[in-house]
Amino acid sequence: MCNVTKDNITEAFIRYMGPDTDPRLREVMTSLVRHLHAFAREVSLTHDEWQQGIGFLEQCGAISDAERHEFVLLSDVLGLSSLVDMLHNRPEGTSSSVLGPFHISVAPPLAVGGDLRGDFDAPVLLIEGVVKDPEGNPIPGATLDIWQTAPNGLYSSQDPEQDTYSFHGLQTVGADGYYGFTTVRPVEYQVPTDGPIGAFFAATGRHAWRPSHLHFIAEAEGFRPLVTEVFAADDPYLDQDTVFGVREDLVMRYQAMPAGSFPEAGFALSGKVAEEYLRVAFDLTLVPA
Secondary structure, three states: OOOOOOOOHHHHHHHHOOOOOOHHHHHHHHHHHHHHHHHHHHHOOOHHHHHHHHHHHHHHHHHOOOOOOHHHHHHHHOOHHHHHHHHOOOOOOOOOOOOOOOOOOOOOEOOOOEEOOOOOOOOEEEEEEEEEOOOOOEOOOOEEEEEOOOOOOOOHHHOOOOOOOOOEEEEEOOOOOEEEEEEEOOOOEEOOOOOHHHHHHHHHOOOOEEOOEEEEEEEOOOEOOEEEEEEEOOOOOOOOOOOOOOOHHHEEOOEEEOOOOOOOOOOOOOOOOOOOEEEEEOOEEOOEO
16 A cells, blocks of 8 residues: 655655656656645645635636637746746847737738838837847848737737737848838737736736837747847836846837938838837847757
8 A cells, every 4th residue: 555645745646657758748747746746835735725726727727718828928927938938048149038928820921111000190110120140140031920019008819999910910031131110119018917817916916017019039941939029228117027028138229210311212101201200220130940
């Protein structure tokens, strides 16, 4: 008879895994259960607390659907998503940052110089840069999946008033690695608080704000995909991002440009912007696969 006790249950779990268990799975599960059991012992976890935790996870599952991923948001606000990013980030390339729960696959094509602003009544932001390798060489044919919030602080998947692919685009750079497009300045926003994550914030005295940012997924043959965000240097939440996504090299600086200085060619809005606008230059560095 195996007499399982609070002292030997962890080792019993490890012994239960069969000899054909994948070695990496065995390593991960052994460490996970060691830490999980140690946590329960350390805080002397009660039945009521355990049931409350299970209920919280059930609520995360119940509110999740094809467009809302509460478990991703939970990982984000616990700092786990960012920690995994930082553990595997290559220092010679642009830092990775969290994907977030609002990415939409198969974004429509966005030509170099294209426009995401559309009919939204907000100042124009021109953002441009070069996709390059660690030696500074441009990467021809790299693709950029780009998305952001609208001026009301909502992603299209949150807002029934927006088109499905509002402020989403997929751009392929040319031989010079150059990317460029026009949009509006992203705004800071709160992550969803109408579900279990909101209750978590209330219980722990935390705010739900994220600094304004642009999302990028950069990909090119022979290079590691880069999932990242680019943040505004003057944002009030830059030092307290609720999902811990800010990295020093991901801070961009908006430059106020005078009326009449918008590029005369190369952009969908060339010849159409007479007023002041904002301009940002930000290069993306990919590392070899």
